[in-house]
Amino acid sequence: MSEYELSAAGTGPEQVGLNFLTVAYGLRGAVDRHMQATVGLSLSRTKVLQVLAAHGTLHQAQLANALGQAPRSVTQIVEGLESLGLVSRTDDTEDRRRKTVSLTAVGSTTLAAAEEAGAEVLRRLFGSLDPEQLSSLRSSLTSLDTALRD
Template sequence: MSEHAAITAETGPEQVGLTFLTVAYGLRGAVDRHMRSTVGLSLSRTKVLQALAAHGTLHQAQLADALGQAPRSVTQIVEGLERLGLVSRADDADDRRRKTVSLTAAGSTTLAAAEEAGAHVLREIFGSLDPQQMKTMRSSLARLGTALTTE
């Protein structure tokens, strides 16, 4: 019996939860590897571009909050994205100690390519499910999402 089969043979909430975490980690890695190899952009950098596309120009602290990350981590990602010409940073007009971050035209183009690369992997993996499995998965994930918000 393979390690994966041994993990999924148990059906208690803890075992199913651990299997879910293992699969989610693997899925994230697959998406990240494909995005890096096809577009040259990691999933974490893509998330920064997505936040800017959704919210517009943000202060770096606001961007960190939107991503649920430490400001220092976001600063390093933003600096890398700026070197690639995907975002621009500017001094805040009211407080020169603060920087605002904006998505550039090249950033928008790269974001679209990165999102398509990620979607390709998701279509490939989740496409292995039949329609009933997909419906069950959607329902199960919605229920888990609700359980997370009620804690």
């Protein structure tokens, strides 16, 4: 069995859940590979740009918090994005130990291209489902999301 093959054994919630995680992992990988191949930007780097696009200039600690990641991990990602000219980092005017991160014009253009590349994969994969399957999946995902929040 490859890493993306579903197990045919069992139909209980735990097996269906494991199958869901397998498919989700495969979907994430497909989107990530396509984004990297077409735009040169990973899904995790794209997420950083999306947060900056949505919230504007942030301190690195705020960015890490918004992403739910460790500050050290975000620092490494930001350094890579800065080297590509997609973000700029500046010293905070009130505390020179802190850095603020901003999306550049090139970063904004690259973000749009990355989002379109990701959407292309999702359209292709989820487009293989008929409208009834899509509706059922949407309903199931909504129910799962509600269960996670409770």
